[in-house]
Amino acid sequence: MVSNREEILSMTNELVAVESVVNTKGEMEIADFLNKKIASLPYFQQHPSFVVKSQTIQDEVERYNVLAFVKGTKTKSNKTVILMGHLDTVGIDDYAHLKDIACKPNELMQALQDESLPELVKSQLKSGEWHFGRGALDMKCGVASHFSLLKYYSEHPEELAGNLLLLAECDEEDSSHGVLSALKDLKRLRDEQNFDYIALINSDFVAPRFEGDENRYIYKGSIGKLLPSFFITGHETHAGSAFEGLDPNFLAAELTRQISYNPDLVDDAFGEFPAPPVSLKQTDFKPSYTIQTALSAYVYYNFFIQSWSPKDVLEKMKEQADIAFDNALNTLTQRHRTFCERSGESYRELPWKKRVFIYEEMKELLEKEHGEAFINHMKEFKEKLLQDKSLDTRMFAARVVEEEWKWMTNKSPAIIIFYSSIYSPCVEVTGKNEKEQKLLAALEQSVDEIQPTYEYPIVIRNFFPYVCDMSFMAMSDDEEGIQAVCENNPSWGTKHYVNYQDIRDINVPSINIGPYGYDAHNKYERMELTFSTEIVPEITNGVIKRLLG
Known part of the structure; x- marks a missing residue:
């Protein structure tokens, strides 16, 4: 076990406590917090250049991404797995009179005991197996899970035959300035460190698809979105x-x-x-x-x-x-x-x-x-x-x-x-090349290994259905499709621009293994603790070990 429930939950609470609503100064504050947290680890004190806080480019808002990497020493290898997650959240006005404690999970859960709640929310709150708060589900628990894996491998680089790179990005909830800027950093690191990006594991939230659905989903690829x-x-x-x-x-x-x-x-x-x-x-x-x-x-x-x-x-x-x-x-x-x-x-x-x-x-x-x-x-x-x-x-x-x-x-x-808005390309991971085949095999084997220890079905599906920044890590569109976006967006080249070539240059197969819960973007946002803080990091680590072991 490379991580533990208490450690991930504690880190989740620390991240949630930083009110990082998109397009506010909170995005700067949370990047600063995470950067300092990573930099304080012994490995990064020895290798300070392996962690960087990077400002977004062509952005009207000042905000930052955080990137950090561990170089494995098991055998010499350029293979690199990216762990990605976003640090921003949607707003907190929907919490109404509870707004002041929306980012204080323990106080919020105590206050909710006195509220008139829907039956499902009430029963989950009383169970002690669910954790509430803005960003807990979407997606600070996922970032905490990734942080715990980065921390573990910074202490045990001898277990890695390759490199592990954390990308904690901003502005996922609005215009994706974070990931689009990070593409430049990923290309720079690839050139400077000779990284070979073989897979990306995102950790955005997953949820039931219909009433009574007890499956916990993992997604290979992501849906595309147009406006x-x-x-x-x-x-x-x-x-x-x-x-x-x-x-x-x-x-x-x-x-x-x-x-x-x-x-x-x-x-x-x-x-x-x-x-x-x-x-x-x-x-x-x-x-x-x-x-x-x-x-x-x-x-x-x-x-x-x-x-x-x-x-x-x-x-x-x-x-x-x-x-x-x-x-x-x-x-x-x-x-x-x-x-x-x-x-x-x-x-x-x-x-x-x-x-x-x-x-x-x-x-x-x-x-x-x-x-x-x-x-x-x-x-x-x-x-x-x-x-x-x-x-x-x-x-x-x-x-x-x-x-x-x-x-x-x-x-x-x-x-x-x-x-009139950003185009988020669809991402398919179907096994069409060797990198995709190895990633899918590692994912399936990791799920098969964990499933007997967990009571609910873990189901792999093709498209993450809620839109996420995995869309900007690989692209299958031809030039005609991209030109349709460029030629038919009146703000193209002035208010809005995306360098789609940057995406093609990275083009890494991506999957999503994220915390499970209900009501993201809602005042009852909550995550199930066992899957989110135990199963997610275990499956993620299973994929890492199989790709970089």
Whole structure:
């Protein structure tokens, strides 16, 4: 046994105690804490250059990753296994009156005894086998598990035929600046230390997939994520003359009805089904109340992928926008006719026609029509827009499309489709090369070794289903797929940029062995102690030993 429950739980509590909400100074504080903790270990006192706190690059927020490595002495080998985990958490406002103790697990659990709790939460709290607190599950226990393994092998490097590298990264919960910056550090270490990255073990949380599910999951690879976005223009009118205009909110509502929860838009692969698309924002751009209908609306959807490319998704979104536009116009025509029949007004055919553009189609049209004047104007507009720090990448992209729309000669209602956020590529680990084959064999053997000692089934699945930074450690997309992302994100190269070549340069097969629990991103966030602090480090170590033994 290379680690123990009490040690990992204690480290988890120390990490949770640092309130490291994403995009706050807490991300600096927790990196500083972990860096000092690692640097204080005897091995790293002897090798101070083997631990580094590295600031993120091209980032509007000051924050840091922590990287540390142990060089094995069993036999000379360049083989290197990466242990990865994120240090940031989501916010704590959902804890309401318990907010001040959200990061103090023992005090929080004591206070929860007096709360009115759902039955499952109440029974798990009373059992003593569950640990509560912001970040305990997602994913500071996973980082604590990795730390315990790094600490053990720093004390026993003679047991390693290769190297063990810890990457504790920031900004996983928002824009992945941490992992994208860390790629540069990993490439530098690879070149300086001659590391050969053969596997990555992430330790993000796992959870039941359905009510009554008692399986504990391990994932080989990760789901991909896109954010297809729609700028919708209408034709304004006074509300007293409703049928003289076309309300963009009406089109947006039909688009959401067509896309949200649509099982036909689920990209299943290997018999696994991710969640269907769902709207994450729907709004119009009216700054304040008037009795005039809105000029434009904006909606975007979470979209998981397992085999489709970003180009495939754009084409599917255009099909759905076509259907939604047709449905909206048909409904509007029917309602107009019925209104005229009831009111006695004379019926006339409405003038609206379907118009749907993929962003690069509209941009090409505008550049062809307006040339350098348009190109230069938009360059200046984006530079000025960057000064508004209140805009995230999603709203920045929408404002760019809104400005470009003003240059359209034909301003009749339309839907423009684009991407407005980071693309997290899908990662498959199927045994397609020797590194993947060895990693999968090591994982399966480690699970088989541990399973008889643990009462619940440990099940290996293909895609981590919640989105994580494993997506930026390997990539299977071809150039056409990546170009679809670059050409159709209006903030690309200004507010937003990803060097996908960095990902290809690392390209390490990745798996996830993480703490088990419920309600990540929720005030009842909690982890099961036995699996999270005992089984997770044991399986992880089993993989390490088989790869570097």
